[in-house]
Amino acid sequence: MNSKTDNIESDDLTAAYMSGYHDAKKELRRQEQEPIAWEFENKVYFRDSRKLNDDIRKKGIPLYNDPLLRKPLTNEQIAEILKRPDIAEQHSEHGWRILPYAFARAIQEELGIREDA
Numbered sequence: 001m002n003s004k005t006d007n008i009e010s011d012d013l014t015a016a017y018m019s020g021y022h023d024a025k026k027e028l029r030r031q032e033q034e035p036i037a038w039e040f041e042n043k044v045y046f047r048d049s050r051k052l053n054d055d056i057r058k059k060g061i062p063l064y065n066d067p068l069l070r071k072p073l074t075n076e077q078i079a080e081i082l083k084r085p086d087i088a089e090q091h092s093e094h095g096w097r098i099l100p101y102a103f104a105r106a107i108q109e110e111l112g113i114r115e116d117a
């Protein structure tokens with residue numbers, strides 16, 4: 001009953017969640033953007049090209065900066081992250097405290113979001 005996930009301080013958990021949430025929303029906005037170009041008949045037409053027309057947009061293959069789509073983490077995946085020793089520290093004799101930035105970074109890592117990506 002004295003598990004570190006039993007006595008999480010809600011403010012720390014909320015801060016970590018919101019940090020990860022906002023980073024994920026930023027990533028989704030980037031993924032939902034308009035294609036940067038279209039491939040049509042073995043040629044690439046960038047969105048600012050004068051040769052790009054409605055026919056190419058309809059029949060061509062849209063090209064994006066990052067086509068990788070990520071799915072939200074399941075509750076089980078989040079629970080596994082919370083069990084990691086680098087995510088929480090002993091706060092008192094009876095409880096643990098989530099380290100918000102470590103938790104947020106762990107969520108990003110699980111989603112494949114990296115600074116060098």
